[in-house]
Amino acid sequence: MGDSMSKRLKLVTASESEMEERSFSNPFPDWDQGVLPSSPSAANSSTGDLFDADGKITEAFQNKVQNKIKDLLQQMEEGLKTSDPHDFSTYTGWTGIALLYLQLHRVTADSSHLQRSLDYVKRTLRNLNGRKVTFLCGDAGPLAVAAVVHHRLKNQADSKEFLTKLLQLQRSVISPDSEIPDELLYGRAGYLYALLYVNKEIGPETVDEKIITNVVTAILESGKNLSREEKKTERCPLLYEWHKKQYVGAAHGLAGIYYMLMQPTAKVHSEILTELVRPSIDYVRHKKFRSGNYPSSLSNETDRLVHWCHGAPGVVHMLIMARKVFKDEKYLKDAAECGEVIWQRGLLRKGYGICHGTAGNGYAFLSLYKLTQEQKYLYRACKFAEWCLDYGKHGCRIPDRPYSLFEGMAGAIHFLSDLAQPEDSCFPAFEL
């Protein structure tokens, strides 16, 4: 017994040290233990620095964030000079930077940001290659962002031109014999996002409803087919895989696809939502770890990754949307559990980005805050932002594209800039 016990202990230690390698233990006092802003000792507590008596983020903290944004933008611009000139993607390339400047224009109304956005998106357009169709990694990203930037600049003819090119990509997306996957980074859901994005930014009728329906139908058919093949039509009527693996997370998996299908602007019929999407979401819910986290794929049973791309920080967005669509409190409960595990293990050693970094995990709190209006979540978002204010000082790994929107600095700046108006915050290339 002693032997098996020591073996078990060793196992525990091994997995714990592994865990430690992935995230920092959270040094911040939690909200429940924190001091409420209205109490007399508030001035001395970290909570007191963050919120004024009305529960709003204090001007002092907002100023700190604004100054850091300026500083990081300068570093980013310098660093981008040596970045891959041909990477046009939203994920790691120039479209991501154009999107960041669009965001800065939205929150500051400074027209120089819009001009910058145009400059960056222009460089992408000569590099498009027709190989991929998604917003994050394919041609749809640059084309959609170009259409939006030109629309904001009131260059309607140019905007139209890019829109037309965006819509030309639909053929390969809806063709039933195309090899295209369904997930967000490389698949149909990533094209669907591009269409919903231009409808949100330019106007609700910009992309014809019929086109959106065709893309949605292709996603549904693909999911039904795999579910049938895997004999899961009862338990999980919409099943998807990427590179032969049934991923769960937002980037490559079920959560990202269901999240897009539930968008009100995708106009998926309520019967389909109830009969196909909802049971599939419940199937994913049953894969939840005891910690509240989710596996990276259906066949994976190790509770390791707490990233937007794999784990609770991505799945939480699906749960929040499920709560809105199906009005069932169980989704909120699971989303709140995601919030707990992200708070515990969400300060990542991989860096400050949004795909698998601390800023992306901070967005989970902003989304929970938008849904619940609970101050606790705004507090947690601010604490993760505070962590990002010490950018580069924690000895994190440096990502391959250190200034990019999804891996690096641009993503952290995007997150910080969303603290100015937390109610309107929006995870780029994902939330709508």
Ligand SMILES: [Zn+2]
């Ligand atoms: Zn990632």
